[in-house]
C-alpha cells in the first residue's frame with residue numbers, strides 16, 4: 001500500500017465515526033497521547049495539527065458579506081443639496097481593500113469645498129475612510145447603527161483576500177478594474193505598515209492544498225481571469241510535492257499572507273478615530289430623506305449591506321458566511337485553505353489561527369439573509385478539517 005492510500009485509509013477510517021458529541025474524540029485523544037504527532041515538510045517546517053473536536057468549539061458566528069455582481073460602488077452623486085460619496089459592497093474582501101477604497105473615497109470628498117463630513121457606518125470601510133479623511137484635515141462624525149464588536153467586519157476571517165466574493169468576471173469594466181487595482185495597491189501597503197500587536201495585523205504562512213500542480217504561479221481564482229490582482233500584490237509561493245507533507249492532497253502551496261485580528265484591529269481604529277477628535281453617534285437611517293436632515297453637506301456612505309435598503313441597491317445581496325472558533329492552540333502558527341480531493345467547491349474550507357480562537361470556515365451562501373448558524377455547515381466545516389488534519393496527526397506512523 002502506498003503512502004497516499006495509507007493516508008486516505010487513515011482519514012476515512014476515522015471519518016466513518018461521527019463527529020457530534022465527539023465519538024471520535026476518545027480515539028484521537030488516545031492516539032495523540034501516545035506520541036507528539038507532527039508533520040515535517042521538505043522545508044523543515046513543523047506543522048502541528050489542529051485538534052478538531054466538538055468540545056473545543058468556543059463560538060460560532062455568522063456574517064453577511066455585502067456582495068455585488070459588478071463589484072464595490074465607489075462614486076460621488078448629488079442628492080438635493082448634499083453630496084454623497086459611496087464606498088460599499090466589498091463582498092468577501094472588505095477587510096483587505098478598505099484602506100484603498102477609503103483613500104479613493106477621500107479623493108472624491110476632497111473635490112467638495114466643505115471639510116465637515118458625515119461618515120455613515122462604523123465597520124472597516126467607515127473607520128478606514130474616516131481615518132483618511134482626518135489625515136486630510138476633515139472634521140469627521142461617524143453615524144452608525146452598530147459599532148464594533150457588532151459589525152459584519154467583526155465577523156470576518158480576516159486575511160488578505162482582495163478578490164474574494166468581490167465581482168463577477170463578466171461584469172468587470174476597465175474603469176472598475178482601475179479603481180480596484182489602485183485600491184488593492186494602497187491597501188496592501190497600508191496594512192503592512194500596521195503590522196504589530198497594536199493593530200493585530202501580522203504575516204502568516206498560508207498553505208493551500210491542491211491535487212493538481214498549480215499551473216499559474218500567482219494561482220488566481222478561476223473567475224478572475226484575466227488576472228484581476230497584479231502578482232506584486234501577492235507574496236512569493238513555494239510548492240511542496242506529495243512526498244513532502246502528510247496532508248490528504250498532492251500539493252501544498254505555501255504563501256505568506258496578511259492576517260488581521262478583527263476585534264483588536266477595529267477597536268484600535270475606533271480609538272485612533274476618537275484620538276483624532278472624531279465624533280461617534282449611534283444612529284440608524286431609514287431612507288435617503290433621513291440622511292438629508294444631517295447638518296453636513298458632504299456624506300460618505302459606508303453602510304455595507306445596509307445600502308440595500310437605504311439606497312435601494314437591489315444588486316447588493318448577502319453572501320452568508322459562518323465561522324467556527326476553536327480554543328486557541330499556540331503551536332498552530334500557519335493557515336490552510338482549499339478544497340479537499342474528491343470534493344467540489346462545496347468542499348472548500350479554510351483555517352486561520354488567531355488570538356481569539358482557531359477560526360474555521362468555508363461557507364458562502366448566496367442571497368441568504370438569515371443570521372442563524374447552520375448546523376449542517378458546522379458539521380461540514382468540522383468534518384473537512386478533521387479529514388485534513390488527520391493526515392498530519394497520523395503522519396508519525398508513516399515516517
Ligand SMILES: Cc1cc2nc3c(=O)[nH]c(=O)nc-3n(C[C@H](O)[C@H](O)[C@H](O)COP(=O)(O)OP(=O)(O)OC[C@H]3O[C@@H](n4cnc5c(N)ncnc54)[C@H](O)[C@@H]3O)c2cc1C
Pocket residue numbers: 062063064065066088089090091092093094095096097120121122123124125126143144145146147151152153154155156157158159160161162283284285286302303304305306307310320321322323361
Ligand atoms: C465569514 C466572513 C469571512 C470574511 N473573510 C474576509 C477575509 O478573509 N478578508 C477580507 O478582506 N474580508 C473578509 N470578509 C468580508 C468583510 O468582512 C466585509 O467585506 C467587510 O466587513 C465589509 O465592511 P463594511 O464596513 O462595508 O460593512 P459592515 O462591517 O457591515 O459595517 C456597516 C456599518 O454600517 C452601519 N449601517 C448599515 N446600515 C445603516 C443604516 N441604515 N443606518 C446607520 N448605520 C447603518 C452598520 O451599523 C455598520 O456600522 C469576510 C466576511 C465574512 C462574513
